[in-house]
Amino acid sequence: MTVNTQSTEQKVVLKRRSPLLETWENLRRSWSGMLGLSLIFLQVLIALFSPYIVPHDPQEMDSKDRNAPPSAEHWMGTDKLGRDMFSRSLVGGRVALVVTVFGIALAMTWGGLTGILLGFLGGWVDEVAMRIVDALLAIPWLLVLLIIVSTFGTDPWIQTLTFGFTYGYTAIRVARAATLDYVTHEFVLAARARGERKITIVLRELLPNVLDVLMVDGAMNWSWMLLGFSSLSFLGFGVPPPTPDWGFMIAKNREILATQPWAVFGPALMLSILIVGINLFADALAKAMGLDRSQGAPV
């Protein structure tokens, strides 16, 4: 905008728009970001309301109509037990969404705060902790998840804690690296000189500065977590049946892939929509915040 007079210019300077609002403005202009956000939103709506709107009870077994092809009655056909695949595909993401949303919040909170603290403290504590994080990252993620889940069970609460814990250590790395850019700045020195407590410096001075990096990493991490969740489910270590879950449905219905492809494609499509949506959103969020996210590696 062009500002001509002195007084309005001052007003503009004083009323600096919040960075969050600015990000949103940028995000709104990105078609891929808005597409991603809409897909996520769609899935959240489906997860919230599907139990009330699905045409059939997802658990109901219609013994006359087993392995039925898609029809007006069953849009995606039925599975081996005669359950309506369209209804099951719609409700199949509820547990995945709840577990990963809480899981990612947990992971980013503990991982993010630990990372900032390590970056701020430095010294041998940081050195030792980062070696441990490196070591943890070297152990295959699937192995860690499988061991925890096969020991402590697949209750959604346990899964939330498991994912929240194991996906936190990548956040430690990200938060620490971002913090290192700031610890030498004057405002941190000034806070130290004022005699602020460490926890105050971490929460009030450093956290707001690395929040954008953490948010982008969190969005990305969310999609990895969803991938992890559905992989466990696919391998049979997910939510116990008969609760419908995409990963397990895909695994089970693979047996009838040749005759009933929609029994597999339905849940696969739903899962893909959510995961692609999250990624498009994460990508656009990074761009809107002026961060480059292409360094992401499969971990």
Added chain:
Amino acid sequence: MIVLIARRFFLASITLFIISLLVFIGIEALPGDAATAYLGQSATKESLKALREEFGLNTPAPQRYLNWLGGFLRGDLGQSMARRKPVSEVIGNQFRNTVVLALAASLVGIPLAIVLGVITGLTRDKWPDILLSLLAILGMTLPGFVTATVLVYFFSIRVEWFPAIAMIPSDAPVSEILPNIILPIITLTFVMVAHILRLVRTNMIDVLTSDYVQMARLKGIPMVRVIFLHALPNAMLPTINVVALTIAWLLGGVAIIETVFNYPGIGKLMINAIGDQDLGLVQGIAMILAGIYVGVNLIADLLTLFLNPRLRTTRG
């Protein structure tokens, strides 16, 4: 230079040591021990005692850790309880099979990713870039088992070009394996290309707008020469680490793909070992896979060191 290399090796071995501690503690922290895990419901006092004696589970944990680590350093991976065999014997050809799969996917995937990355970088925001970037997002995000299932449906069921599952014994010769694993190779390549392509693209765009490339073009050097001699080498350097991570991921994370295609590799073995509660085997596989991860990253670090003169003088 020697000091830098020595330092990298030292750090890698420290990491490996910590991994061994974490793996051991992790398994140790599980409720029960290998004997109760293996016997499960059928455990009696006597059978537990006998099994613990047979596998030396009665010694204190630190002692067992040292024994295990010592054995590891001598090349003894420990004992598989469920299979009553040394871990190395159980793993046998399965590890080779995973390497064959990963190598085949890498040989196809890495060059393809670089070529496509350069193309997308050069055609930024035009249709080849948009199309390939979209595909890359799909490759990065779709779970392997979804991609695999779609491929199976179209290429094994609709048209019967490739086998849907690898019906081969674990000790089959490589020449017999390859025709059976076309689909797993395509699945892995898809994921790999997606990751590397995106990075090559970004780096290409960075490099193409840099001063020295502009300079080279202003001097009238032909575009092809600029791309291959000036831009590409510099765009590749930051890619090495991602390629390393991708290879490490291929070796560790292929478990699901191997399961989907019923391919006798180490990833599928890992999942089976957890299903059987075979903690000795799990421990051994965890160490092998983590070791590969550390090793591949070390190689990538050293490669970057050799290729980038600027890094040699700074503290690694």
